[in-house]
Amino acid sequence: MNINLTLLIEMVVFAVFVMFTMKFIWTPIMAALDERQTRIADGLAAAERGKREQSLAEQKAAELLRETKQQTAELINRGEKRASEIVDQAKNDAREEAERILTAARAEIGTEINKARELLRGQVAELSVLGAEKILEREIDRRTHDKMLNDLLTQL
């Protein structure tokens, strides 16, 4: 075991090495580690906050959805009611219109019948006159038999 100057030199070498390590290695690395620690803590806190916000938003969305559903149901109800109303109205209108058309048609038919009746009546009188002429072989004097003809006409 030779203890010699090496001991003193190594003491200095060691001291210098420690100082360098402390100043140029430990300090920056610890700073980075601390910074990462705060960043991780921040990140976790942010995640927690995000989670809370998400649950809040979900709650809000559910509420909104429920409200919307309610409104939609109301709207549909109202729409259905309105539709049935419109259908009823249309039915009524149609019925009225039909009745009106029917009445008009009936009236027209009545006038047509009367017209036809009048025409027929004239023609029957004429035919009767013609027939009577044939039977009597002579002309019936329209003026003298007018009364009789008119009576005949009214009887038809």
Added chain:
Amino acid sequence: MTSTEFIRHHLTFLTYGQQPDGSWGLAHNAAEAKAMGFWAVHVDTLFWTVVLALICYAVLRSVAKNVSSGTPAKLQNFVEWNVDFINENVRSSFSGKNDLVAPLALTLFLWIFMMNLMDLLPVDLLPWLIEGSELAEFQRVVPTADPNLTFALALDVFALMLFYSIKIKGVSGYASELTLQPFQSKNLVLKLIFIPINLILELVSLVAKPISHSLRLFGNMYAGEMIFILIALMYTTNPVLGLLGGGLQFIWALFHILIITLQAFIFMVLTIVYLDMAHSHH
């Protein structure tokens, strides 16, 4: 070369100092090295400690320079793992507040580990690589097997210990710690009688600290190196023993990985504990 010569050769440092004739130069044998006395240096120890320190520093510095608080790269991750490991140890054993302790522990652990690791190189590899050079005459590559180095480390730690003891507790506080315990008494006469006894006990335990601190590391590494040297001796006998030696060397090297790590760790932990004692009041 006999076995004794081989072992003696491997236990001699490459010593630079003053020759008997007054000129300065490298010693050519163990006796010459011894004759150089205190004013000589172990060139191999100095060289390897500085080289290993520079390697450690360069690797750590390359990380520290570009250190990012984001996702760490592989090397940064490894270094951070080391730093975290040291930091955990310091935090659990050191109760005071001192920014020096953790970097000191990191330096000690990595540096001692690197120096111990040199033990795993085959004993004759490096001398063989530089064969023919004057430096190859003696070459001990495990600096921790040199008591000069282990004492240097322990003495630096010891100096810090004394410094902080006095700084934290004051001269009188530290003096009372050395004199007023472990034997205590309320009686003034008894107290005076106890003072020298306490002082002797405390001084012994104080001095024992750096000695045991350094000798533990030195002893372990020296013994480990010695076993490697003895195993290396087997290669020079005959092929069968040589082959056996190869197996033994491998097994011992595996086992030694545990020892070198453990010794580096123990040295570091003791340093932390000693400094913690210097910081805490009894």
